[in-house]
Amino acid sequence: MGKVQDNKQIKLDALFKSAYDLFMNNGIEKTSIHDIVNKAGVAKGTFYLYFKDKYDIRDRLIAQTTEKLFMSAYHALLLDQLLYPKFEDKIIFIVDYILDQLNTNKMILRFIYKNLSWGLFRKAIFNDSLTNEINFMDFYHKMLEENPDVTLKNPEIMLFTIIELASSTSYSTILDGEPVSYEEMKPYLNESIRAIIHNHIISESNFTQ
């Protein structure tokens, strides 16, 4: 019984890993089901026991990858959290951390970006009870609670705005170097993000607005 379950997990993992590697290296369109099962060492029909089609496995991989990205950023923040007492510094830290990872592994950026919708993203960072772990959205709200001096007009819209801005500008600068290099863009991006955050803050103690 346990053996069957183990075997299923092995096959599922092999398919995920195989598809992830191929999507990264060759792109989604250039990857066929045939390639995926071949590399995974399973039969073609087996693929369809676990996934509806290529876009099903793609979406699940994007969700997984996105989740890992955000969680690793948050865990890195936890280690150094004393260095970033201010809310906006935490946000900048997380954005920087993620973009640096994407800059290092450009394939992930290419894979994720053009296929990521906010709907899919939200699924990813809400963690869908897949694991019992806490998810990124929880952390986001915890961060807000930890900084009671900061009250936002609309926390979700602000997060959405920042993520869209960061991902679309980094996509172009990291992958194409257009219109400037990622390194050159970075300070401008950070300042824009800070400006967006300030713009969302409602607080009597905030005189900079």
Place this chain on the structure above:
Amino acid sequence: MGKVQDNKQIKLDALFKSAYDLFMNNGIEKTSIHDIVNKAGVAKGTFYLYFKDKYDIRDRLIAQTTEKLFMSAYHALLLDQLLYPKFEDKIIFIVDYILDQLNTNKMILRFIYKNLSWGLFRKAIFNDSLTNEINFMDFYHKMLEENPDVTLKNPEIMLFTIIELASSTSYSTILDGEPVSYEEMKPYLNESIRAIIHNHIISESNFTQ
């Protein structure tokens, strides 16, 4: 001789129009060369006399469409320019104008967005000597000159930032209504854009900051 040239232009136009309609209605992937030539009423081989492949015609159409979008926004601004003396109001006007058009014709947004790179965009708004008309980049610089009270740290990066922010957030809100509707997003987006502009302005004479 001129007749031959006319005939060529007619075929070219027919191919452009046919491809545009099909890309809009069915998407690029779902449109085949067969469909395009069929609708255009020319032979399959003829397509290859004018275009390298499907992605060639796609890129040229995106450039054309983007150019039209920006130029129509600028021309609308010219009509009402007295209402928008401030630089940032002009920018907001243009962004609003374009997004409202995309909201009205969602197909254009879908067509352009996922296929638009900054490189292609720059080609579009630089107008590539296709026509002798003035191009959008010229207008952008003229707008800056007309408002000498405003000096920007980096005009191109600012434009890039605004365009990426506006296009990626509007894509999600207009097409998916995620995470909020386009209407709900709009005021937040405008404020974020203003914040980005303020952030780019360096000028002692600017008291509006």
Place this chain on the structure above:
Amino acid sequence: MGKVQDNKQIKLDALFKSAYDLFMNNGIEKTSIHDIVNKAGVAKGTFYLYFKDKYDIRDRLIAQTTEKLFMSAYHALLLDQLLYPKFEDKIIFIVDYILDQLNTNKMILRFIYKNLSWGLFRKAIFNDSLTNEINFMDFYHKMLEENPDVTLKNPEIMLFTIIELASSTSYSTILDGEPVSYEEMKPYLNESIRAIIHNHIISESNFTQ
């Protein structure tokens, strides 16, 4: 012991019912073993414990369905038998009764017709000792004995002729309305059947021959 037997019968019935419904609604070719076992709520391997393949269950279902059709017609005749003292009226009654049922439930007609061979039909109406009940062929012969004024050249060939004529003409008229509607065809069909019967009768009292 009996419980095991009951359980087997339950599974068998579930498979029959599931296959019957699917064959009716989607056709035989469009129905897979997967569909059948899914609907029946049993495992795929179980199917092969009871049936050789899809065509095995199909044939058994056709035989069952055909048998029911003929027996219900005969039982209806028994209730009103005084109204039909003549042999040919009895035959006409049975044919009408069956065709009216098929006209009401066209799915059954489609299911049975294209898959029914005389061999399978004979198996069905001979009832193969599946049950201890009397079968349709017995009734047919009883009907003949009850009308000693009627002697047929070849009773089985006559039955075969009538059944083939009735089933093939009704298939086309009921399902396609070709070349005329079932209602329009009916009087002609009945007269043709009567003509065939008369043609088979050898009897000194029969001067119409």
Place this chain on the structure above:
Amino acid sequence: MGKVQDNKQIKLDALFKSAYDLFMNNGIEKTSIHDIVNKAGVAKGTFYLYFKDKYDIRDRLIAQTTEKLFMSAYHALLLDQLLYPKFEDKIIFIVDYILDQLNTNKMILRFIYKNLSWGLFRKAIFNDSLTNEINFMDFYHKMLEENPDVTLKNPEIMLFTIIELASSTSYSTILDGEPVSYEEMKPYLNESIRAIIHNHIISESNFTQ
């Protein structure tokens, strides 16, 4: 120009011939597009230039085959027409002629029978202006005109009835020998057909009724 047209005809013919042979020998379900193009010596894509799918070529082949069958029967009748002055003898001759051909080439019977609908049949014998030749339906009406002593209640329904009876009984007897051999069935079938014809005749001069 003519060369291209010739080449097209050659490919079309090759596909027809290849499909016909394979359908005959292996059945329709057991024949794949791959088999057809392979045998025809053309590429797979070529098939789709000429036919929508397998069922398109099947239907066209059935129509062709049926047409040939009926026309050869009629031409044979013309040669011996003096032997068959009576209308019903002509019909019997044609039925016999066709069934004898089907008995000789059982594959044709198998191919045609289970796939022939009256709609398709009518298309076949009406000849659809494919050729300029006269079609079977014309002959049928000519036969009726040549025998003014015979007036039928409904000529099309009569033809339909006879064809359905003949084809379905011969299918079973020729291919399965069920319930009797074709040879044994033949006289009964002929008599049944005559009975059906008599039954359709309305004529004061007809004393045989």
Place this chain on the structure above:
DNA sequence: GATGAATGAGTCTTCATTCAT
């Protein structure tokens, strides 16, 4: 007896591109 995961051959269909006319 019952299960259902795994198989992998087999099928249809699409389509960009070429090239003889």
Place this chain on the structure above:
DNA sequence: CATGAATGAAGACTCATTCAT
């Protein structure tokens, strides 16, 4: 210049059947 018939590789997906548990 223009045509459009022909290509054939490539891809997605299905499904009857087996067999270890």
